[in-house]
Amino acid sequence: MRRFLILLLFLLPAAAQAQAPLLKALADWQQGRWLASMVGGRTGAPICLTDPEALLAGGRPKPGCTYSIIEDRPTQATVTYRCPGGRTGHTVLRRDAGNIYTVDAQGVDGGLPFGDRAEWRRIGNC
DSSP: OHHHHHHHHHHSOHHHHSOOOOOGGGTTOOOEEEEEEETTSOBOOOEEESSTHHHHTTTOOOTTOEEEEEEEOSSEEEEEEEOTTSOEEEEEEEEEETTEEEEEEEEEETTEEEEEEEEEEEEEOO
């Protein structure tokens, strides 16, 4: 049995082993087609999301990130994260209504700082 469990761990993809944390603000989050509108007017193309990690990573999801929860309330959550390759970040996620979230993310990616604020809105199924 132990040998089977060890083998199973090696067969799991890295993304399945490290997932976004369960947060109260994301309790009713639904997978589907999402649209991110940046503060300032730029809107991205709709994307299909199967988990909320893209929101927590400020629209820059990457397999294998580890998260630390700083704040966890029903309407707002704050996390920090560290990903393979050196990317780090700090994200404040606010649940505005239903499937509408405001995400304020900043960090360092590829040695360069980034900072984005966007409204994420679920617009339908994939």
